Amino acid sequence: MKIVVCIKQVPSTNDVKIDPQTHNLVRSADGVINPFDKNAIEAALKLRDQTNGEVILLSMGPESYRESLLEGLAMGADSAYLLSSRALGGADTLATGYPLSQAIQKIGDVELVLFGRQSVDADTGQVGPIVAEYLNVPQVTFAEAIDLTEDHHLIGKRRLDAAEQEVEVELPAAVTVRSEMNQPRYATPRQIQKSFEKPLTVWTEQDLDLDPERIGLAGSPTQVTQVYAPAAAKKRVTMLTGTPEHAVQELLQSL
Amino acid sequence: MTDKNQKLANQMLMHMISDFTNNELAPVDMLIDKQGDYPEGLFELAVQTGLLGITLPQQYGGAGFDYAATAQALQIMAAGNASLAVTLEGHFKTIEQFMKYGNPELNDHYLPLATHQILAFSQTEPSGGSNPTGITTRAVKQGDNWVITGDKIMITNGGLASVYCVLAKTEDDQLAVFVVDQDMPGFSFGKREDFIGLKGTPVAEIVMDHIVVPDYHLLGQVGQGLEIGDQAHADARVLMGAVLAGIMTHELQIAVDYAKERKALTTPLYQLQVTQQKIADIAIAKQNTELLYQQAAKLKVQGQPYAEIAAMAKSYGSRSAVKVGDETLQILGGYGYSRDYPIEHLIRDARAMELAEGSIEKMNLEITKAEINK
Numbered sequence: 282m283k284i285v286v287c288i289k290q291v292p293s294t295n296d297v298k299i300d301p302q303t304h305n306l307v308r309s310a311d312g313v314i315n316p317f318d319k320n321a322i323e324a325a326l327k328l329r330d331q332t333n334g335e336v337i338l339l340s341m342g343p344e345s346y347r348e349s350l351l352e353g354l355a356m357g358a359d360s361a362y363l364l365s366s367r368a369l370g371g372a373d374t375l376a377t378g379y380p381l382s383q384a385i386q387k388i389g390d391v392e393l394v395l396f397g398r399q400s401v402d403a404d405t406g407q408v409g410p411i412v413a414e415y416l417n418v419p420q421v422t423f424a425e426a427i428d429l430t431e432d433h434h435l436i437g438k439r440r441l442d443a444a445e446q447e448v449e450v451e452l453p454a455a456v457t458v459r460s461e462m463n464q465p466r467y468a469t470p471r472q473i474q475k476s477f478e479k480p481l482t483v484w485t486e487q488d489l490d491l492d493p494e495r496i497g498l499a500g501s502p503t504q505v506t507q508v509y510a511p512a513a514a515k516k517r518v519t520m521l522t523g524t525p526e527h528a529v530q531e532l533l534q535s536l
Numbered sequence: 537m538t539d540k541n542q543k544l545a546n547q548m549l550m551h552m553i554s555d556f557t558n559n560e561l562a563p564v565d566m567l568i569d570k571q572g573d574y575p576e577g578l579f580e581l582a583v584q585t586g587l588l589g590i591t592l593p594q595q596y597g598g599a600g601f602d603y604a605a606t607a608q609a610l611q612i613m614a615a616g617n618a619s620l621a622v623t624l625e626g627h628f629k630t631i632e633q634f635m636k637y638g639n640p641e642l643n644d645h646y647l648p649l650a651t652h653q654i655l656a657f658s659q660t661e662p663s664g665g666s667n668p669t670g671i672t673t674r675a676v677k678q679g680d681n682w683v684i685t686g687d688k689i690m691i692t693n694g695g696l697a698s699v700y701c702v703l704a705k706t707e708d709d710q711l712a713v714f715v716v717d718q719d720m721p722g723f724s725f726g727k728r729e730d731f732i733g734l735k736g737t738p739v740a741e742i743v744m745d746h747i748v749v750p751d752y753h754l755l756g757q758v759g760q761g762l763e764i765g766d767q768a769h770a771d772a773r774v775l776m777g778a779v780l781a782g783i784m785t786h787e788l789q790i791a792v793d794y795a796k797e798r799k800a801l802t803t804p805l806y807q808l809q810v811t812q813q814k815i816a817d818i819a820i821a822k823q824n825t826e827l828l829y830q831q832a833a834k835l836k837v838q839g840q841p842y843a844e845i846a847a848m849a850k851s852y853g854s855r856s857a858v859k860v861g862d863e864t865l866q867i868l869g870g871y872g873y874s875r876d877y878p879i880e881h882l883i884r885d886a887r888a889m890e891l892a893e894g895s896i897e898k899m900n901l902e903i904t905k906a907e908i909n910k
Contacts (some may be wrong), residue, residue, distance in 0.1 A: 313551075346547070348547075349543065351544070351548065352548060352551075352666070355548065355552075394852030466585075467552055467555065467585045468548065468552050468558055469585055469588070469589075469599070470549055470586050470589060470590045470598075470601060471554075471586050471589055471597070471598060471599040471600075472586070472818035473545050473548045473549055473552065473592070473599065474537070474545055474594065474599050474600060474601070476542045476545075476548075477537055477544075477545065
């Protein structure tokens with residue numbers, strides 16, 4: 282079974298910077314794998330071991346994203362692809378989903394595409410569903426458990442804010458993974474060394490024959506006009522002192 | 537691998553060790569000290585995560601990182617908890633002796649086990665410590681075998697390790713190192729020491745009652761025992777310097793955090809000159825120890841003499857970690873004296889390394905001897 286896991290590199294600190302021109306996040310070289318994506322990698326590795334399959338990592342970003350792909354390879358993935366070129370830069374979720382879906386088609390015979398439920402920097406949770414739509418495959422979002430059936434289906438347990446839902450879909454399919462699904466393994470020291478021997482291919486828009494109107498900043502319908510931190514609402518706290526009886530009286534009066 | 541990729545691999549190792557330390561080790565630092573052992577599953581997780589194989593060559597199933605990267609990894613780990621770092625220090629220095637002195641048959645037999653079992657080096661006996669000339673453990677040649685009999689005490693990882701290198705005297709009073717393991721008839725464990733610090737690292741006695749080992753279990757040659765013992769000490773001291781730098785990293789963090797948070801009347805402690813002097817002392821001692829162990833590790837990787845610098849790293853580092861631990865305790869005042877705060881156990885942890893792998897006094901004698909002979 283060929284499984285693709287789409288991963289994103291996110292800033293390793295809370296000190297994120299915003300590009301004053303585009304209002305997009307400045308992609309720092311000092312990044313880590315988006316934590317939810319590690320859950321997706323762990324899920325893929327478990328399924329690979331069950332099915333004697335193959336786990337392929339896919340990411341889009343600058344050359345520095347190679348480090349996150351190497352970390353994913355060190356966790357145990359078999360190979361990796363990085364979509365990287367200036368033309369792909371500045372993409373919103375739609376202009377990210379399109380090249381990713383084209384890359385998955387080029388990889389070929391992919392039966393399952395996994396994503397983290399959302400990235401911790403942009404927090405949209407849109408790329409997984411967009412890729413599923415481009416690929417025209419069923420999607421299971423916010424999954425906290427997945428199982429394969431013998432008749433080539435996948436059963437996903439979705440956890441939503443106020444409900445749980447069990448969904449059965451036919452493969453190929455796309456799934457976005459919640460952190461409750463598993464505890465990601467650490468990259469072992471040996472696998473860190475071995476990760477440099479695994480195939481890591483860099484593709485540009487030319488390799489994927491992408492429509493230039495649908496990639497990068499030009500292909501992004503989303504326009505970020507302003508990014509700001511919400512003003513913290515000031516709460517008033519009154520300490521009630523004295524005996525419990527006195528405090529209760531005071532509380533009742535104030536209510 | 538290219539130098540650029542190896543540098544990146546080293547960075548990835550440090551990130552991984554940092555994650556492991558923050559997620560698994562630091563949260564149980566106080567627990568390890570209080571319960572006097574590793575919590576259930578922690579050592580097994582360290583094994584599963586491949587930490588025993590950091591420095592083990594890839595041909596034996598390890599990762600094959602060099603000694604400088606390994607030492608740096610132990611510093612990061614020790615900043616979360618020093619016990620596991622010392623357990624790995626004892627393991628790694630023993631692997632080094634196999635790599636330098638082991639014959640192919642011995643290495644093929646034991647080194648693949650080192651990814652999931654601890655190897656230990658045992659020299660000290662009830663009658664004496666770092667002076668190996670007075671040891672009483674005997675190795676008697678019988679045909680193609682050796683028969684080993686004796687007691688070894690204060691063995692780092694005693695009871696946790698399954699393979700032991702033991703220093704023994706042959707019938708013609710020559711020193712030699714033999715490899716025994718816990719499954720051999722005649723092998724048993726004695727008492728585990730109730731030490732005041734490094735409470736997770738087991739230190740125990742082993743008893744060898746006529747253990748029969750084949751000839752290939754001889755590490756190096758008969759007569760090389762003293763050299764191998766000295767080599768093991770030097771390798772251990774590099775890594776102990778790293779562990780001590782890690783303990784001081786922890787001490788510095790505690791001092792800085794507290795000085796920022798705590799006020800004397802309305803003034804935060806860090807704005808008081810008396811606190812500033814102490815924090816500077818802690819930072820300088822940490823930095824000096826870091827430079828010393830890194831220099832020793834670099835020399836070792838380059839194949840140059842490093843024993844003197846390694847002795848400096850351990851001598852200076854252990855004395856400093858205890859001293860600046862005391863300064864940190866002073867900054868914390870009454871809280872520092874409480875067992876609810878970690879600083880008192882960091883002092884006890886560091887104190888072990890003023891003794892282990894040669895006392896400070898022995899380090900200083902060796903440093904002086906090296907300087908006189910220059």
